[in-house]
Amino acid sequence: MSISPFRPPITPLIVKENYLAMLGKGVRPDNRDLKTPRLIEIKTGVVEKAEGSALVKLGDTQVMAGVKIDVGAPFKDTPDQGVLMVHAEFVPLASPLFEPGPPDENAIELARIVDRSLREVNAVDLGSLVIRKGEKVWTLWVDIYVLDHNGNLYDASMLASMAALLDARLPDFEELETGEIVVKRGVRGEPLKITTKVVTVTIAKIGRYLIVDPNLEEESIADVKLVVAVDEKGRIVGMQKSGAGGLTHAEIEAALDLAREASTVYFKALEEAIAGRRG
Amino acid sequence: MSISPFRPPITPLIVKENYLAMLGKGVRPDNRDLKTPRLIEIKTGVVEKAEGSALVKLGDTQVMAGVKIDVGAPFKDTPDQGVLMVHAEFVPLASPLFEPGPPDENAIELARIVDRSLREVNAVDLGSLVIRKGEKVWTLWVDIYVLDHNGNLYDASMLASMAALLDARLPDFEELETGEIVVKRGVRGEPLKITTKVVTVTIAKIGRYLIVDPNLEEESIADVKLVVAVDEKGRIVGMQKSGAGGLTHAEIEAALDLAREASTVYFKALEEAIAGRRG
Amino acid sequence: MSISPFRPPITPLIVKENYLAMLGKGVRPDNRDLKTPRLIEIKTGVVEKAEGSALVKLGDTQVMAGVKIDVGAPFKDTPDQGVLMVHAEFVPLASPLFEPGPPDENAIELARIVDRSLREVNAVDLGSLVIRKGEKVWTLWVDIYVLDHNGNLYDASMLASMAALLDARLPDFEELETGEIVVKRGVRGEPLKITTKVVTVTIAKIGRYLIVDPNLEEESIADVKLVVAVDEKGRIVGMQKSGAGGLTHAEIEAALDLAREASTVYFKALEEAIAGRRG
């Protein structure tokens, strides 16, 4: 059951009006223009024990992602593909509003948006994850861990997930005579086969303005958000309207243009993070 | 833990007294005499994707039942029998008093009464549901879905379950060389082997009167109910006292007579529903 | 999440001061000196259907333990060992403060202390519980059932668990041609191989005094407790500080001496209980 949320920190009307006045001049309180994301910092390999990991700072928002890889059985209807699972935890240290407990609808929605954005373009080539067809495949767990929630968890989580997957290496393994697979945790094997990188760009609508990468204060006064997943070729590979408002057809089209433009900033940050790793 | 219920809609004492006065004259506010069930409407085949289904209207009460059939393993102590599972959901759209959540004690009691009434007479011949003894059998899921709760969910649910089972057909299947069983969902095979039909008749005690098939208002002022399961031969194949009251031995005997008499009305409705299907 | 407990029955300050005055004279309100446990009564074989069982009364505290033995698979990293599971239920009949529900942090801590105390010295020789290496082993379930909580559940539960294990016999079994193991419940086979007996001794600190085996009132005014597991040779085989206070190094050392001394009382009670069984 989904319930109208009780406490998005309620922003006085006056704040919203002042904010709209600024947007009218093309500028935001943190000195950004409307279409530029916050500062991005991506660090990979931050959890040595995980097969892949990354910490992303998007402004003051911090999200970590870890990739764990185990041997499992494939799904019945896809015997020739590995398994990808995306899970998000909004741990209570990340926000005064998060309570301990199983993932709520926001964490579930986030994980499913990241999951679909990866899955629909086969960003990780699941066909390359088969050990023994129909029997044994690699199972990838992407665990998103929100550490400091200061707005736009979507883009930060997608970046962290993508960076962690790019960082990940399949573990080495041995096949026993019994057919059992023994994973050798310490030994890092091949990198994952990534067919394309994907990012999401979140656009918030405040009054009649569309802004890219809203921070927490902006989210609290936004009417609605549109999360747009974009791949390296600029194709739209996923989308989700989120929040209790609506959008006109024209606004949606405009948001897509903003998303495609801003995606290049995210892709550049991803490139640098990986290059940094190899360098 | 079972807790005295907080809110059966509390009926003023005066209502109960007026009601008793009417009963004394052998008539009920909805113009029924004391021993006649409400109007019954049974429609089978209402969910094409289910292996069997039925919608039952008993007065204003509406209950749907669906039968899903899968391949599973038998229980260890009955390797030569299929598996029957009965589950009931009191979904919140059915009553202003139902809340979302896992089945409460009322839903569990209802499902278990239906389950036992079917099981104890082997109404569905479980021995006919073996695919490979000790290994593969058909598992029948009877799912009871209460849609509009206006009293006497027992009888309506039992009718819906029975009608759905009568409507059900085993799916076609193929046995692979590996021994795996592949179910072919679209293709409807043999009907289930029903050894006997069973209905329940619910008798409510209000003051010193016994009435058949209480509606919601009657349930709210009833002292206690007796649910009696009867098979086609008129045998008693199950029973449950329900509610926070007691019955004398004489009242129980009288209730059994009422139940057997009213069961013929239910059996007739079942017959017509099935005949209608074939016609 | 662990939360500061709301309602240990709050004892007025004056009670604590009177109590401390008594302790200063080396005596407790129930006439014990500071280092003597309450009266111990151990009865084994109290649940005939369990493979082993015991009821322990430690003063007014009553704890039952049952051992159930089933055939299961070993853990992957210990293919040559049986499985030991310890579980504790604080059922609501045992205290006005216990509520129905899954085990809380206190029940979990208790079970884990008993578990570790048994496991770390291999008190039950798990190597002797293998039926077919890597495939089939005996699984021991030790279920602790608190019946009347009047203080020091640790020592009473450890005694009950130990006595139930000493009472337990492996069930007889048959190996089918298919390799399946069929347990013959009625027939009691060999006793478990117990390599050493273990007890815990709980020391409470009240003011600057250390007392052995606190009763419920003493627990309510204690600053902190130290649970010390001791084996037959007097070795320390486990330890846990419990409660919202601290201990000095000197107090810890003194508590260990008290624990070793009092452990002999518990071991004697265990011996008598088993001797009584055989006599």
Add this chain to the structure above:
Amino acid sequence: MVVKKPEGLVLITPEGLRHDGRRPDELRPIKMEVGIFKNADGSAMVEYGKTRVIAAVYGPREPIQKFPLLPDKATLRVRYHMAPFSTEERKNPAPSRREIELSKVIREALEPIVLTEEYPRTVIDIFLEVIQADGGTRTAAVTAASLALADAGVPMRALVGGVAVGKVDGVLVVDIDETEDMYGEADLPVAAAPDIGLVTLLQLNGVMTREEFSRALDMALTAISKIVEMEKRTLRSGYVEAGGSEL
């Protein structure tokens, strides 16, 4: 569900006796004890043969965790629960669907008996633990609850007791054990308050003719009268046991 009877098991001998030697109308040896716990306001232990149930009553009291109370009477809370070691195979301690149903059925067997109207806006908690299960646990639980309520001084209209009658190889037998339950044709658990002539728990699992049912119910009520008499003796003397011809 038909579970096959093990070879060699004779449920009714040619002499008309049962697999454990009892006559059809004979109860198992029964033990009753009250006041077995210090914390509970009332407590009891009841044994029917190897079936053993303990009961504790707390209240009338305010509940620890607040919830809406009834303005005109006490709320009964009943929990029927099986110890993990009470059954052949270890029982998961989380409440099963069966335990949830039986908690309701037992609560409704006690509601007509307890004078709840004397304690509005309070809770009376009745906690029942099956220590060993060998058939008839729900009816032994009602008996134990009746004793523990009386031991707690909770005002009651009458004492209540329970017993299960079974149909085994076509013969009606009283106080069935687990073997008779598993391989028999019907199980009729009954609880009643003989002093006020009320049946407060009634279930039937299995098939009976109209006439069999009447006879079975009579047998149950006769046995319950004996059980309730024994409850009264127990409340006077603290502990009673009886078996065979004494019952």
Add this chain to the structure above:
Amino acid sequence: MVVKKPEGLVLITPEGLRHDGRRPDELRPIKMEVGIFKNADGSAMVEYGKTRVIAAVYGPREPIQKFPLLPDKATLRVRYHMAPFSTEERKNPAPSRREIELSKVIREALEPIVLTEEYPRTVIDIFLEVIQADGGTRTAAVTAASLALADAGVPMRALVGGVAVGKVDGVLVVDIDETEDMYGEADLPVAAAPDIGLVTLLQLNGVMTREEFSRALDMALTAISKIVEMEKRTLRSGYVEAGGSEL
């Protein structure tokens, strides 16, 4: 995830028709009915082909179990739930992660439409049950919710309706069914309130070019206009069905 297409399944024929004979822009036969339940304040049934969803609305009311209400408007509570027998394989009735997400997405599709500010400190419950799932359940659910809200007399800015557009073998098709969803390349569920020009639900699963997306959204909005017109007819007459060229 790429699930292999069964042999012989042709999603788009050489003539440009779909596997069930529809044209790309053709909706399935649609049925709508309101007032189907007695208890609910408003109720509705919606069918898109074999997809069938029922809706019940309770409120504005006080919730049974208290929780913090909004001081300035009504709280919407939306539950999208699938009956266990609605799917190919039996669905576990416990809410799945998918159902939790869709409950949120549907709630947010209704929030902009309902005049919640007229009923502060109350709850409006919207319960949606998928009785049979054959693709497009979330959008049919929005349509059913819109009808049930209107049937309950809840004041609304406009009616809202939903439909899913898919990309199947490279062709954009409206109101996809389960087969097209499973073997197609993209699924674009849309809900909108045509009378006020607002899109209130928008998801994309799959890949579209910029141009395809614009066209697909247009197709969806055209279809939704027809659906909302049909909602209006249904609210006048209680029951409407239409298919093929009537739509």
Add this chain to the structure above:
Amino acid sequence: MVVKKPEGLVLITPEGLRHDGRRPDELRPIKMEVGIFKNADGSAMVEYGKTRVIAAVYGPREPIQKFPLLPDKATLRVRYHMAPFSTEERKNPAPSRREIELSKVIREALEPIVLTEEYPRTVIDIFLEVIQADGGTRTAAVTAASLALADAGVPMRALVGGVAVGKVDGVLVVDIDETEDMYGEADLPVAAAPDIGLVTLLQLNGVMTREEFSRALDMALTAISKIVEMEKRTLRSGYVEAGGSEL
């Protein structure tokens, strides 16, 4: 439970060094940082070798979801939790029995230190996340909590720090890592506040003689003194790292 030591693993070399080259009384390289998060009132990161724990403190504050608060002091709420990617095999994010126990043990290690009596009827939340687990996570968590509490300005009697001493091939060694924990004979996690001479966390898993225990506790307290000194430096400068002879 005896897990067999892998071939070739030497826990104590003939020279008396450990498998990672440390002396028995040598801590792993340690890093500490405070103020790492914007939202939390106080935060910290602590590394002991590859073990990494982060801490956030919120409060004293009113809890979001109401529950009964203490009238005479602040309620501490402590959650020790492991990230799913922190361990060899992925850890299910639902709290395990171990995490529930450790949350209690850590709360009770902090209760004697925090001046809770200064903030009655409030909650102080201490959230601990294990980012990487390589032995000693509970004691590193106490250290991180101590730093985060101080960073949040919560008044404390003294700083507290933790370390685990192990017995490995018969040798007592300080600050054991996962390998030493798994294949060693005993593990003694200790937390203490050296400035007030109090041990506030003490567990022993494994077997020690009376004399070994005394020596092990001494070793732990000596190490904790160094750790708490390092905490003080960190609170002055924001970030400190040290290893080997610096400690």
